[in-house]
Amino acid sequence: MNSRNNFALLFAVLSWFLIYTNAQYRIWNGKDRNIEKSPYLASIHDSGIYICTGALISLQMVLTAAHCVAYSRGNLIVVEAGITDLDDTTEDGQMRGVESIHHPCDYSPETGHMDIAVIKLHTPFRRGSRVEIIELCDTTLNLGTKMRVSGWGATSGDNERYSCTLQTTNVNIVLTQECAPMAAILGNMITESMICATRDGTSPCQGDSGAPGVVKGKLCAVVSYGICCANPSYPTVYTDVNNAKVRNFLRDAMAWLS
Structure with missing residues (x-):
């Protein structure tokens, strides 16, 4: 290397x-979800x-x-x-x-x-x-669009193990400008390939990377990174599947x- x-x-x-x-490492305040539903x-x-x-x-x-x-x-x-x-x-x-x-x-x-x-x-x-x-998303996501995200992220702040059971939650699309302060903390910048989503008290977290953001049954985004899970002041960054x-x-x- x-x-x-x-x-x-x-x-x-x-x-x-x-x-x-x-951070508490899981989809915060998510619900159990049977794989047959996703x-x-x-x-x-x-x-x-x-x-x-x-x-x-x-x-x-x-x-x-x-x-x-x-x-x-x-x-x-x-x-x-x-x-x-x-x-x-x-x-x-x-x-x-x-x-x-x-x-x-x-x-x-x-x-x-x-x-x-x-x-x-x-x-x-x-x-x-x-x-x-x-199927992949074929529409642009608008401000406030509800998006489902599911994964097997870890379950506690000590990061000893992931959630054994599939978890799911809903988040809302926000302006990418709302991600900029969080990205700056990490020395990052928000690019055209990204969208942001958040919801008070719930979010994907470590171990949920790569999880699909689903809107109306179609894959519209992929979990990329975040900070301070479930904090609405720090939206999660997703890769925008509908970006050209x-x-x-x-x-x-x-x-x-x-």
Whole structure:
């Protein structure tokens, strides 16, 4: 790994520490959600450890945040679909290895710009009541739009373990200017690939990275980063799936990988 990659990895680790120090690590005030209500969700594991959430945009492709997988070894990543509880061995989950990982050339771990990635699996998932794909958003999100976000984020401030059971909550789209002070704390800037959302008392948090923001049954955003979880003064930053550059990347990646 060259010095630039070393710096990027160090920056990513430091950013995560700054983002989530003194926060309660979970989707705050979320509710349990059965996977059959969100069958497009998948959990992403690195070396046997859960790291992020993703969404099935085809039976062989998973959409997530680039920072989850950009510096991982693909042969150590496993994606699981069809489960509500990460620890329930009786659930009929499906696990798949990774063939390749693709993220935009201009993805920046320093700013979070274009924080999105497509994982291609070795073999497709089997469609069923607990496993289904989700369509990409085709409309611009307006101020105040309600968006559902779900994931398996960690459950306590000591960060000892993630939530075993899938959690979900609703947040509202806010002006990107409202994210700027929070981003500045981290030395970041809000770019055109980002949108912001918040709601008093609830939000995604660590372990929910890569989780889809869903509006009217379509995938419109991907959890990127945040600070002081569930604090309305610090909205969560998402990658905007309807942004032209993001959409072009997804179209090209899906066409090339198909």
